[in-house]
Every structure is written in structure tokens, then in C-alpha cells.
Amino acid sequence: MAISGAGKVAVVTGASAGIGYSTAVGLAEAGFQLAVGARRKDGLVKLVEDIQRRTGVKPFAESLDVTDKESVDAFVKGVVSEYGKVNVLVNNAGKALGVDYIDERANEDDWEVMLDTNVLGLLRMTKRLVPYLVESGDGHIINLGSTAGHEAYAGGGVYCATKFGVRAITGALRQELLGKPVRVTSIDPGMVETEFSVVRFHGDTERASRVYEGFRPLTAEDVADCIVFAATRPAHVNIDNIILKSVDQADATRVARKGQ
Numbered sequence: 001m002a003i004s005g006a007g008k009v010a011v012v013t014g015a016s017a018g019i020g021y022s023t024a025v026g027l028a029e030a031g032f033q034l035a036v037g038a039r040r041k042d043g044l045v046k047l048v049e050d051i052q053r054r055t056g057v058k059p060f061a062e063s064l065d066v067t068d069k070e071s072v073d074a075f076v077k078g079v080v081s082e083y084g085k086v087n088v089l090v091n092n093a094g095k096a097l098g099v100d101y102i103d104e105r106a107n108e109d110d111w112e113v114m115l116d117t118n119v120l121g122l123l124r125m126t127k128r129l130v131p132y133l134v135e136s137g138d139g140h141i142i143n144l145g146s147t148a149g150h151e152a153y154a155g156g157g158v159y160c161a162t163k164f165g166v167r168a169i170t171g172a173l174r175q176e177l178l179g180k181p182v183r184v185t186s187i188d189p190g191m192v193e194t195e196f197s198v199v200r201f202h203g204d205t206e207r208a209s210r211v212y213e214g215f216r217p218l219t220a221e222d223v224a225d226c227i228v229f230a231a232t233r234p235a236h237v238n239i240d241n242i243i244l245k246s247v248d249q250a251d252a253t254r255v256a257r258k259g260q
């Protein structure tokens, strides 16, 4: 049985595009009041208009850089003063940068950004919101993991490390929050066609499009569907983990492409 989000507040990070954007729309359509954050203001403006058009309700939207403690503090303060509570935290902000091997050519700045965003950013948001999630009496942390958190691949060492890290954090949180009214879920997609690869290849759209050539990758909406599903189960039902991949993807490196 699906439970409506009416009366509940959901926070989505990295909401200006891709999975975050679709998740915010999906949760708003399921009745949640939304608080959305991202570094890029233009995507947030579009999202606010989109949600308002679909639901008639204007979400709280503020710039948010999860790598910056002050930005995280200001965002959380804004959400709490707007709604007075938080029920759901979707830790979506994250990225891959490069496909460097771990050798002398690797870009260490990329390593730092990935670890800071995907691991520390998720921790910063979680640390600050856990008290509110507990206090809500019906809280839920939904972390965006990845198949890269289950299987490492060449060129993905550091990105995979961040997603293995997210999986560890999800597991620890489930233990730590046992006995408290907070569910903990990890949604772990394989290849999803969003701006993910454009970001990974530092803006090289042609190289990014080749990643998804000749097969049917997941879409942002496919992943958002799983997040909304987890968030709309009854309060005692914890969806621990959903791993989803395109029917054309077997594992990190094996993809059935047309003509191959």
C-alpha cells in the first residue's frame, strides 16, 4: 500500500538536474512538501516552476553546496525555519570525475572533489538532519548509491570508493538508528543517461554520449520511481536497498550494444 507524502517534508540535494530533479518532482506529486538544494540556481528556478505547475505548491529552494559547511548550515537553517520539520532526506548530490587509473597521471583534484561531495557532503547533510528526522516520528534517509558501490572497475577506483563508502554509511546508519523512527534506504543504479557522463568527462558531450550509445540506459525517472516507491511505503517498512540496471547491462563493463 502506498502512503501519501501529505504532511511530510522531503529534502532533496543535487536537485537542479537528473535524478535529483526527477525525484523532487516525483515526491512533490506524491504529496510531499519539498525543500530542494543545488549549486546551480538556474536548474532550481526551473524545478520550482515545474513543481508549482504540477502541484500548485511552491517548494522551498536554496543554493546548496554540500562541500561547504556554511552553505549546508544555511540551507538546513532555511528548511527548518520554513517547515519546522523534516521527514525525508534524499542524499542525491554526487558526481564522478574522470576515468583516470590510479597511477602517476591521475588528477588528484578530481579525487578530492568526488570524496568531498559524495562522501563528506552526504555526511554533512545527514549529521545535521538526523535530529529532525528522529524528532519527526517518521523519518527516512535515502542515499543514492550505485552499482559502483558493489563492483569496482578500472578507471573508477575513486568514484567506486565513494559509492562503497556510501554503502558503508548506509549500513552504519541503519544500525545506529535502530529503535528510532527513521528508515534508511540505499538506491543503487547502474548506467543512467543524465549529465553524469558529461560531468565525468569535464564537459565533453560527444565522449559522454558514446557511453550510452547502442543500448537502452536507465533514465532519471526510472531511478526517481524507486526513490518515491521507498518513500511511500508504510512507516514500518524499510526498503533496505534497490539495485537497478538497464536490461542491457549485466555488470560494470558488460553492456549489450546494438551491432556489437
Ligand code: 8X3
Binding pocket: 145, 146, 147, 148, 156, 189, 190, 191, 192, 252
Ligand atoms: C553510475 C554507474 O557504472 O557509471 O553510478 O559507475 S557507473
